[in-house]
Amino acid sequence: MxxxxxxxxxxxxxxxxxxxxxxxxxxxxxxxxxxxxxxxxxxxxxxxxxxxxxxxxxxxxxxxxxxxxxxxxxxxxxxxxxxxxxxxxxxxxxxxxxxxxxxxxxxxKYRYLKSGKNIIEKSLQNLEKHFGIKPGSSDFYPRLRRVSEAVMSNLEEEYDIKPPADADWNDRIRTTRKTVLQLCQDELDVSFPEDFPLRERVYKMQALLIEKANDEFALDLETHEKLYQSTMRLLNFDAIYDGYVGAYPTTERFIDTLTRLEREVFKVEIPQPKGxxxxxxxxxxxxxxxxxxxxxxxxxxxxxxxxxxxxxxxxxxxxxxxxxxxxxxxxxxx
Incomplete structure (x- = not known):
């Protein structure tokens, strides 16, 4: 704007x-x-x-x-x-x-100048190899969902989240986001108004982490790193939701989602352009x-x-x- x-x-x-x-x-x-x-x-x-x-x-x-x-x-x-x-x-x-x-x-809005199929295939292969997932078919969308399920399950296990059996993917995404956010706030002993935007909260917590990094008595290195990684996850998955790709399966939407998954799985803070x-x-x-x-x-x-x-x-x-x-x-x- x-x-x-x-x-x-x-x-x-x-x-x-x-x-x-x-x-x-x-x-x-x-x-x-x-x-x-x-x-x-x-x-x-x-x-x-x-x-x-x-x-x-x-x-x-x-x-x-x-x-x-x-x-x-x-x-x-x-x-x-x-x-x-x-x-x-x-x-x-x-x-x-x-x-x-x-x-x-x-x-x-950005558009890829060439077909993104090779980019998508390579990204899916790398993620499938990481999780030991066999492609099963050449169709991109079911493969993307299997990788997404593996990422989501790993996050739930790491943060000890046990979603109800009838929870859909958006329920699980919201629960994970809420859990990670609350963990960060509790560890840093901060609170925000209920309607305070998530990104605004994260930026304030990251600023506090920078401040605490200079205080040897504030947080140990392992806790500091874990909290920083959690804040980056909140930013990475802030806008994601189930159905983003399925509703309009364009090259750009596939690569958007794969980029998010790669940032999480391979710990990439600033991803390089894919084309x-x-x-x-x-x-x-x-x-x-x-x-x-x-x-x-x-x-x-x-x-x-x-x-x-x-x-x-x-x-x-x-x-x-x-x-x-x-x-x-x-x-x-x-």
């Missing part, structure tokens, strides 16, 4: 990406960092100052992280709406007029915050929540429209 209110845009990017040569490249392209989970006041203050500039352009990724899921988005974080409201209100205090400021939803992509963009209708100025004055929280939901819907809807676009046709693998 682009927040447009100077000619070159600025980009708000997670601090972890500013390492090595990539960090230098990002800085030269107008990117600056934010430390997720820490309430990065310096970064927030810088963002507000940028937004106050005449004809400023700001690119923010409101999901707050990469889900590795090409056709589905995670809940938007409200900061992407709240920050421009704050900046415009600050201007209004001086000029006595709330200026125009546009939220522009931009959906990004050449092309990026497709779809731009939604802009929303002028000026039209919501009075509503924002009356109820800030509700206005921000309403616009966050509206932007999320537009981005998700445009992703689905691109998936069914005839250029090229959907490459079904089932």
């Amino acid at each position: 682009t927040i447009t209110c100077a000619s070159l845009p600025n980009y708000l990017v997670a601090h972890e990406n500013f390492k090595g040569w990539l960090g230098g490249f990002l800085q030269k392209t107008g990117c600056y960092s934010i430390r997720r989970g820490l309430g990065d006041r310096r970064s927030i203050s810088h963002t507000l100052e940028l937004l106050k500039k005449d004809r400023a352009r700001m690119v923010i990724f409101p999901e707050g992280g990469c889900s590795f899921q090409n056709d589905a988005i995670m809940p938007f974080r409200t900061g992407a709406i709240q920050l421009p409201f704050q900046a415009m209100q600050s201007i209004a205090k001086k000029t006595k007029e709330f200026p125009p400021c546009y939220l522009v939803p931009i959906s990004i 050449l992509h092309e990026g497709w963009l779809k731009i939604g209708d802009p929303i002028n915050l000026q039209d919501y100025a009075d509503q924002y004055k009356g109820d800030r929280q509700d206005t921000i929540a309403q616009l966050t939901e509206k932007m999320q819907f537009q981005v998700q809807n445009n992703l689905m429209e691109m998936m069914f676009d005839d250029r090229p046709k959907m490459d079904s693998l089932v």
Whole structure:
């Protein structure tokens, strides 16, 4: 989502990406960092100052992280709406007029330039070999489900989860996610409001783990590593659900899911691209915050929540429209 209110845009990017040569490249392209989970006041203050500039352009990724899921988005974080409201209100205090400021939803979808069948076959073979699973057939989908079952069973065993016999896969995914989340919170002695987003919780817990890593009396190395691995699992499986591939069995959805499974099984934190992509963009209708100025004055929280939901819907809807676009046709693998 682009927040447009100077000619070159600025980009708000997670601090972890500013390492090595990539960090230098990002800085030269107008990117600056934010430390997720820490309430990065310096970064927030810088963002507000940028937004106050005449004809400023700001690119923010409101999901707050990469889900590795090409056709589905995670809940938007409200900061992407709240920050421009704050900046415009600050201007209004001086000029006595709330200026125009546009939220522009931009959906990004990636497509593989070549058939992904060889990629899928190789990935399935590696995972099947790890678990000692015989392919049984050449059909990708049943093989994917057998590997997924093995991954899920391993996680349940590791965290001592015994799902009811009638639990479906989504029940098991939710139970595992809830169990791992509670374990991390208990070990770190933190709690969050019930409606606090999962990713926001994880980023705060990871920030706490970094803090405790510098305290020799806080956590032993083994516990620290186990907790960090658990937080990474929560991020990896945050958006996954049963039926994602089955509903629309495209190359991209197969590889999305296989990438998640490989991250878990082979302990890969940042997966490498599996093939050449092309990026497709779809731009939604802009929303002028000026039209919501009075509503924002009356109820800030509700206005921000309403616009966050509206932007999320537009981005998700445009992703689905691109998936069914005839250029090229959907490459079904089932």
